[in-house]
Amino acid sequence: MRVKRQAVHDAILLAAEQEFAENGYVKATISKIARRAGTAPSNVYVYFQSKLEIVLAVYEPWFKRQILDLEQAVADKTTVEQKLTSLLEGLWKYIPHDTRGLTTTLVQALATATPQDKYNPELLRWTEHKIAQVLSDTFRSESASSVDFLALAHMIMFTFDGVGLRHNLRQSINREAQMITEMVALLSRLDGEGEKHPDRRDELEHQLTE
Amino acid sequence: MRVKRQAVHDAILLAAEQEFAENGYVKATISKIARRAGTAPSNVYVYFQSKLEIVLAVYEPWFKRQILDLEQAVADKTTVEQKLTSLLEGLWKYIPHDTRGLTTTLVQALATATPQDKYNPELLRWTEHKIAQVLSDTFRSESASSVDFLALAHMIMFTFDGVGLRHNLRQSINREAQMITEMVALLSRLDGEGEKHPDRRDELEHQLTE
DNA sequence: TATATTAGCGAACGTCATTCGGTATTGACA
């Protein structure tokens, strides 16, 4: 009996990561991946069932690492505004715009996938729960206790997808910085902090908690 | 000299709209569109330069109509919360989930497009300005005067793209309703209205406007 | 009516992801 070799498996994954980073999902071909990995295109299918499976195998560990690093970066911040800014900049700026372009690659892959490809949304769920947890940890005031953080995380991830999609066309108008600023301002109000007009807000706060 | 016939042009557009609606961008083929339009695949290229150009020609009028109708629907509402809910439900629920699936089609098209396809983002800009205007009209209180509505519109449209993308995979978790609820709550605070505890809020309202 | 332009079309091209058939390597067992 002959056995799959880990070295071949890893070579394919590495080659795929490089090809996807350089060309995105659509323009990266199995032929080029195979050539870079030093094997035949048909042999790739011994190790992976499809191109989609390859891209997911490449994306998942990379993305999880990004999220875990981001989680730590947020935890290192002190004020609510800093934490929120760090979170949104990571998700709406640094991760989708990273030079290796893996987010754009995934967006292309998901857009072209069909329902029968049976994409497993586990990674998305995991990420949303992580983000919801980060948000929940950020807001300690009771005024934010009734907020559905999972729903907010859901929206943040949809926006993440949108950023990745539009990034593909290289026509972002650089309004993303303002977008983050505005969203941080909106969310900060949940904590009763970060108001734009502290004078008035403090009055209100006082009334409310009295 | 022979002249292009409007009838053929329209037949292709109509056939394309139906094919895209049934199969999405990736699975719709020029062959099937041509067959449905009663012409040859090669002749389609007399009227349109590419598949991408066709999908944009189909999508733009449909989408503009959706936005104009939505604008009117929002204007017909009376309270700030109703207006916001109407706006976000339109953009995050009804339009991307419409049975004809044109949003998913566009998302697929944009995801697979390359920068040299020279996609013109004019429609996106037009939409964002429309949404910013709607938001601006909704908030009349001075407390919201310093808000960058265009940035908020930008974010709302990114989220719209994300909804369309995930809708493609038929794995939405139906958290979109909560998402809309949470976002309406966040935005309502810009007006000093829309608090979650109406009793208390009314007191505040009174204080504020006095 | 003559002519230039071009709509229209069938066949071909180039590119992919994926599959097939055959070969030969190799782990397990005698």
Add this chain to the structure above:
DNA sequence: TGTCAATACCGAATGACGTTCGCTAATATA
């Protein structure tokens, strides 16, 4: 150590697709 069976590996084929190429014939213009 030798045999066997499972299967990694590979070159060639398959089937789809967007798009292009040559050719034919319709038609606006003069």
